[in-house]
Amino acid sequence: MTSTRQQKQLQSLQQQDPESIDYSHEFDQTHIKPGQYVMIRLPSENFRVLQLHPGQTVNLGKFGSFKVDDILNHPYGYTYEIGADNKLSIVNHNYELDNQDEPVSELAPHENNRELVDDSSVQGLSMAEIEELKKGGLSGKQIIEKVKTSHSSFDKKTAFSKEKYLKRKQQKFLNQFTPEPIGSAELIDIYLDKDASRIQNMSEESLALMLSLANVRPGGTYLVVDDISGLLVGAMMERMGGEGLIVVAHDNEHPNLDGLRYMNYSQGLIAKMIKTVNWLEFFEPSEIEPFEEKTTEELQQLKSNQRGQYYRRRTRYNDSVTVQNLISNSGFDGLLVATGLHLASLIPRIIPAVGGSRPIVMFSETKELLTETTLVLHKDFRVISPTILETRLRKYQTLPGRMHPHMTSRGGGGYVLWGIRVFPDENANAVGKVHRKRKATDSGTSTPAEE
Template sequence: MSRNTVQPNGWVAIRLPSEVTRVLQVVPHTTISLGKYGSFPSNLLIERPFHLTYEIQDKLDGESFPRLRVVPGTELNADKLADVSATESADADEVIEPANGEELTLVDESGKVVARSTREVIDESARQTLTMAEIDQLKKEGAAAGKELIAKLMLSHTAIDQKTAYSLAKYKLLKEKKYMRRFTVLPLDVAMLGHWMLFERDGSKVMEMRQEMIGLLGCWADVHFGGLPIDGEQGPHGGRWLAVDDTGGLLVAAMAERMGILHAEPLEGEQATKEAVEDEENPKTQPAGDEADAAVADPSASPKAQRSRPKRPRKDDLDNHYALTNSITLIHANSQPNLSLLRHFDYEHSDPNPPYPYHPLFTNLLPISWLQLLDPESDPTYSEPVPEVDSDVLSSWKTNRRANYHRKRRRWARTRQIVDATLAGGFSGLAIASTMDPISVLRHALPLLAGGAPVAIYSPTIEPLTQLADCFSIGRRGAWVSNPPAEAEGKAAVELENWPGTAEFPINPALLIGAQVQTSRARRWQVLPGRTHPFMTEKGGASGYVFTGWRAIPAEGNITARGKFNNRKKAKTG
């Protein structure tokens, strides 16, 4: 099965004519409702490509469900491709030039008069001869997917001949957004999910992090595919990133997408199973020419299809459960991390025993709590191993008791592997999007990074990041070298990496170089022939800022300059 088509039980983004985005799961044999735009069977979208625009048609006689029509690109862009230069040049004098002693009339996008000159006032509502009752009746009838209603609205407009070609196109576009029963199916990626959360849902749950900030975090943290495990090497090695995510999993999803571990591989043989189910559901009473649509869309025929999954490989409870490279170690503050947004990518983080084959995030996403990082012996899950039981005694237990025993041993083994690998350090980068104080986070996270590892921190406001940048300023670093605090004297570089901080030096300023704070915001533009301009209004809220820097390893001992020097004295001139 290809990721370029809509998958059963997969998540998609549907763009409506009103530019509103809906995120939903395409469950087979169900009905998808788009509110006033209509509803249709979900099976009509399965195995069809993304980026197609559909039109919900009227029900045919004898059918209980509406069909979908793929709208071609020529029809979608007919107004943009139309040649209006001749009309505009011919009507330019009549439309633009006012009469003697008169001023131009100001109208908004919908054609409603905002302000006018001393010309006779025309009632705007009187221009449309259709009453609201007649419009409601046409909407209920839903003839021709809303095109008939739009045509009657335009024909009933008494001043339609006074509009320019551009004004007429804009008027038609507004009516299409309001009445046309069309929608576009888009793949749900990280950018689309962030846009949906920010504009359609609650932006505070993702810390109002826009697409520009997501891109900056991934670039400055240098998140990329970290390579495959090295044969024969047992300990952790390169391609491991550290993350602190308070956005519900949006940051983790963005990092996983860059690392190639966000999506699960399709099941082998599932396409053949799906085709067999469709052949079984195909009735012979459907009209010719649309047999495939009608057979798949009929909700009455819905036998359950069992997916052919490979068997789970048996392994010891104490074996390594997580990947050694190309992984994300997530530090969280609760007993379980908040990764609710990852369910849109078919990963359920709360399931400790998912079906095989595993999702890549199950083996490459390593959650660890702050308690396990700072004081692992205080966590009973880490410090209290499950005692081993003889096989004879284990076989005499009931099934539920045996399953609980294996589950506890696997959980203890996973926790030990995560904590030991995290404390070993050597991470390739650090990405943070958290409401916690960034100084306190870096105080414990910086020592875990390898030399030269990038650091990227997002904050909705600039104040926490400017305070953090001041901790690594050149002046503060010079004061640390020339006049170190009394608490730091006589300590080795390893001990100074875990510096608890003082009022003057909240964190060791020698651990990070190149500290800077930046922001970026892309403006939306209207791009139409002859009238390209940026939108004057857009969503407010937090602008968002990103702190960047690189992990430094302070040199121990005195530093001396070596090399050949030219000590020639300048010749004296008489």
């Protein structure tokens, strides 16, 4: 019965025109849906990326296990605690200090941890005893309470030290997790954890700067060179909300957009928003094979598989015509580049495809490549004011009366080159202000000198 229903749905989809399908619902990231990739945030500040399927059981190591069915169709953002028999309960907040009704005030001048002895001897519970508490079914919060009570120097700590101590214990003992949807920021975290070179060590700040400088918006048409696993294209799709067109230029048989699968976009949406062109077709376009349109009556006489083939051929034809028209007529609203190719020789050749007063934005992991490109663009009158920018966010620990940067953080993040595409007038000459001399007359007055 189920197989028959699926076949009917497949036939209905093949009969429908792909260009008429509405994909706006795919940007609804409010509830967890079956088959989606989800980021699971753990108390240890690590994460897991999972594709959730009904009936699946997920093992989170020391934090416990849970059944996927218990979180499907629930809203994102809730924090769940794994209890006995892997039952989940929603928690509203983390462990807090007892009797702390007011926020921590500034440290008094005499408050410090100078006399504090903080080694293993002050902890009354051994690791074996803590493991017995876990086996006894105690929750993470109860274990933290017992560890705190058995700590002989806990009351001697300042309020700030107590908060830091409890945070470390939360990361170690709380059996909690938080499912989050995967967007462009989460995709950066995934690749930085797996292999940062696949996205050229791009930071979240550099990606946001590129999208802002390129004026990426719904309904825009953009030329993109993405050699960072689809991170740039995915961020643009997220910002455009399913409206607009992205043309991806690439040097292989197919572009590498592997990261899009984590963002849960359907193949239909990707085919609608993304068109591809290799560099050979970009610089030396071949003649497009003509396509014959069929009438509604002719389409109704076709079988379902023939109708599907017709729509696919028509889509390929329309895509080729659209891309070639955009390239030849300077129809792109912006150019965004993140590639390992030699920018100084590549960019001047693709500038003609960009419309006037439109932004050109490039990313590179190293500043030297952009510096060379800047020197080339300074001599190219088609781009004005090429500027290299760098953005870097350093995280700080802020407490009342005290603030200092985190001692360890990831360096780098890359550099961004930005300029504006213009159409120079070869017949125009720059003319400065003309100072006309005045000659004296017999009456003592002066008149403008004749030219």
